[in-house]
Amino acid sequence: MKISVLGAGAWGTAIAMAAATQHAVCLWARNEAHARDITAARHNLRYLPEVTLPSQLAIVASLPVALSHVAVDGLLIIATPMSGLRAMLQALPAGQSAVWLCKGFEAGSGLLGHELARRIRPDLACAVLSGPSFALEVARAQPTALVAASERADLASVIVGALHSDNLRIYTSSDIVGVEVGGALKNVLAIATGMLDGMAARDGTGAPGLNARAALITRGLAEMTRLGLALGAKAETFMGLSGLGDLVLTATGDLSRNRKVGLALASGLSLPQALASLGHVAEGVYTARVAADRALQLGVDMPITQCVVEVLEGRLQPVAAMAQLMTRQSRAEV
Numbered sequence: 206m207k208i209s210v211l212g213a214g215a216w217g218t219a220i221a222m223a224a225a226t227q228h229a230v231c232l233w234a235r236n237e238a239h240a241r242d243i244t245a246a247r248h249n250l251r252y253l254p255e256v257t258l259p260s261q262l263a264i265v266a267s268l269p270v271a272l273s274h275v276a277v278d279g280l281l282i283i284a285t286p287m288s289g290l291r292a293m294l295q296a297l298p299a300g301q302s303a304v305w306l307c308k309g310f311e312a313g314s315g316l317l318g319h320e321l322a323r324r325i326r327p328d329l330a331c332a333v334l335s336g337p338s339f340a341l342e343v344a345r346a347q348p349t350a351l352v353a354a355s356e357r358a359d360l361a362s363v364i365v366g367a368l369h370s371d372n373l374r375i376y377t378s379s380d381i382v383g384v385e386v387g388g389a390l391k392n393v394l395a396i397a398t399g400m401l402d403g404m405a406a407r408d409g410t411g412a413p414g415l416n417a418r419a420a421l422i423t424r425g426l427a428e429m430t431r432l433g434l435a436l437g438a439k440a441e442t443f444m445g446l447s448g449l450g451d452l453v454l455t456a457t458g459d460l461s462r463n464r465k466v467g468l469a470l471a472s473g474l475s476l477p478q479a480l481a482s483l484g485h486v487a488e489g490v491y492t493a494r495v496a497a498d499r500a501l502q503l504g505v506d507m508p509i510t511q512c513v514v515e516v517l518e519g520r521l522q523p524v525a526a527m528a529q530l531m532t533r534q535s536r537a538e539v
Contacts, residue, residue, distance in 0.1 A: 206367050207231075207279035209271040211293055213239060213264070215252040215340035215485070216306050217284025222344050223373050224282075225262040232264050233271035240266035252485070256344040268296060280304070280367045282334070286486045287311055290318055294326045302330035302360055304353065308388030309488040310495035317385040317436075330357045332364060333381055335388040336446035337454035339461075343373065350374040352446045354384035376446065383442030386433040390510070391452040392463040392489030393496060394425035397513050398456035399467020400523040417527075421509065422456050427539070428507045432496065435503040463489040470516060471523045493517055508533060 206228045210221040213234035221232040234240035243249050244264045247257055258264075265271055275281050276298075283293045283305040290307055297303060305318055316324065322331045332355030343349050353364040353375055361377040369375040378384055398421055405414055429452070430443040442448055455461045466487045469479035480487065493513045500507040512530055515521035521529070 207275050207277075208282065208367060209233060209275045209279065210282045210284050211268070211271060212284030212286075212289070212306075213243065213249060213252070214284065214286070215249070216338075216343075217282075218243075218249045218253045218258070219340040219344040220282060220284060220306065220334075220368070221262055222256070222259060223346070223370065224368055225259045226346075227370065228367060229274075230262055231271050231274040232262060233268060234264060234266055237266040240264050253340060253344055255341060272296075272298065272301070275301075280363060282306065287318070287488060287491070291321060291325065294322055294329065297326065297329065299328060302332075302357075302363075304332040304334050304355075304360070304364055306334055307488070308335060308385070308392065309492040310389055310499070312491050312495065315495045315499055317382070317389065319381045319385060330360050331355065332357070332360050333385055333388070334364060334368075334375075335384050335451065336376075337450040339454070339458060341460060346372045348372055348374075350376065350446055350450075352376045352378050352384055354378040354381040354447070356381060378442065378445070378447075380439045380442045382436055383433050383438030384447040386436060386438055387429060387443055387447040387451060389488075389492050390425075390429040390432065390496060391448075391455045392487070393493045393510050393513050394422070394429070394452060394489075395455040395461050395463035396467040396470075396487075396489045396493070396517075397421060397425065397509050397526075399461075399464035399469075400471045400513075400516065401467070401527055402464075403468040403471025404523055404527065418457075421530075422452060425456070425509050426452055428509055431505050432500055432503070432507060435500075435505050462487040466490060467523075476517055476519070489513075490517060 208224050209231045210217050211233045224230045281303045287307045287309040336351035338349050353361045355361045365375045466479050497514045512526040516526050
């Protein structure tokens with residue numbers, strides 16, 4: 206099978222490497238100099254310097270070339286940040302199916318990926334690939350399990366055939382709503398968990414409050430589920446890879462960008478300073494406000510998400526945000 210991956214960031218590079226062990230893969234980089242550097246070094250020095258790219262992986266800077274590579278019975282994978290999904294969907298030729306890797310709500314419109322696709326390209330068969338996965342581990346061929354979600358069972362089956370391997374297990378789901386909500390909200394909740402752990406490090410104890418962390422992750426899962434159900438998702442999706450699985454990984458894993466943002470904020474850095482120190486996109490920063498707004502419109506209670514918004518927008522300090530959550534009135538656990 207021929208596969209084109211649009212976007213040469215860390216995750217796009219990693220999934221291209223995984224696919225290149227079995228298929229003819231073309232990785233598109235937006236910037237010509239970036240594509241040239243990757244080709245020459247056989248390393249993505251900007252986003253994934255730790256691994257060597259396989260010799261058979263083709264790197265291009267021409268979008269028409271990448272699209273033509275999969276023009277007949279190929280698989281197109283969009284690996285841009287959420288902010289680039291609209292432009293990529295608009296660039297696709299009629300009849301081309303696509304799967305995207307980005308997680309979050311589009312800034313401005315407040316739309317999830319599948320909602321955006323329905324609005325601007327209703328002719329396209331589309332899917333999302335999500336789940337607990339750090340790009341570096343996928344690039345190193347460490348065991349990983351993901352879920353391909355689509356309303357089109359045939360497209361989900363194509364994704365399995367393209368990417369399933371000894372080291373990368375692909376499950377399928379018809380609940381694209383739930384898979385996308387899980388992928389979006391876990392980033393916001395990871396910022397909150399990073400703030401909690403960072404406060405413990407700052408006050409000299411040197412270790413996170415494990416009780417508090419467990420409570421925060423569990424109540425965060427409840428928030429995620431409430432919003433998902435309000436948007437039409439299935440409850441069981443949030444107990445799977447794209448819900449609980451991705452939440453636990455992103456909230457506790459040291460490779461998590463969003464967790465690092467929370468840690469930086471708790472250390473006293475401003476949001477611009479935290480993002481500058483990161484050097485990569487942290488989707489939770491852009492998702493938090495949109496998620497809170499959609500929850501408000503739907504009448505969904507999301508106190509953790511709202512506290513993250515208050516911190517990101519400079520109205521609360523992390524310590525005050527966590528205290529606010531702990532002093533909320535007691536209620537039934539639902």
